[in-house]
Amino acid sequence: MARIVIITHEHDRFLGRRNLMLRRGSPYLLFDVLEDLKRRGHSVRIQPGPSKICDGDIAVLHVDATITPADHVDYARRFPFCLNIGAADISKRHISGAQISQGDAWQGPVIVKSNLNYQGFPERLLNRRSKRAGKPQPFPHLPTLQPYEVYGSVGEVPDGVFENDDLVVDKFIPEREPDGFAARFWVFCGERERCTRYVSPNRLVKASETIRRETVPVPEEIRERRRELGFDYGKFDFVMHEGRAILLDANKTPGRPQKLMKMFAAGAADLADGFESLIRQAR
Incomplete structure (x- = not known):
């Protein structure tokens, strides 16, 4: 059995309040x-920030911020193996294939987005x-919050947007x-995965606001990008x-949408299998 350490930011609340x-x-x-x-016998410790030294067989760098602070990355390097230590930057300028x-x-048409993940929330x-x-x-x-805006062409983008490092312009x-628009969402842990195509009536597709979904394969170019x-x-x-296949967004701390919580929880055992395979590789 492995000792698993989850490295979060000091002020993140990985565990919510009791219901x-x-x-x-x-x-x-x-x-x-x-x-x-x-439930399989592994131990889990949540480590908020790099202030305390703790032992573990495997760690997860789970800092909910676009760019993981350097001291957290350095702290993660102390462990024999740490998931996502190479994924410290998920800014749109770094990951988007549609810029x-x-x-x-x-x-x-084009869409103007925040360079920060989830608009910096x-x-x-x-x-x-x-x-x-x-x-x-x-x-x-942090820059001023701005909602995503869709424009009919590059020529309609307001002056100053392209020069603003806090914003990105994507196709x-x-x-x-x-009946709407579709996007694909690939969730993975090690070699275990699920990839779903969601169709929404909204131009900005969210998994929690869809009218239907289907399982789809993962293209090799997206695997290579990972x-x-x-x-x-x-x-x-x-x-x-x-x-x-065009990557639009990458998230190292994906959430559990309330409307899809049962579906996400049902797939947790498969992702846990992937986690255990990473434990074996680390050893």
């Missing part, structure tokens, strides 16, 4: 995987908790359907466009 049944919950998908691993520049010849939450604890904000220079290329980005565990959002 009326006095059960622990979590906003993160990894929680369900760890619960299954504990364009102002001079590109792209004639279709995780960083804002960590800043608030740090402030309440009387400590310096870990992410003091807007969801898979069009007669290797390049250093992901052992996580979730990739991608689309098929003109016969090519």
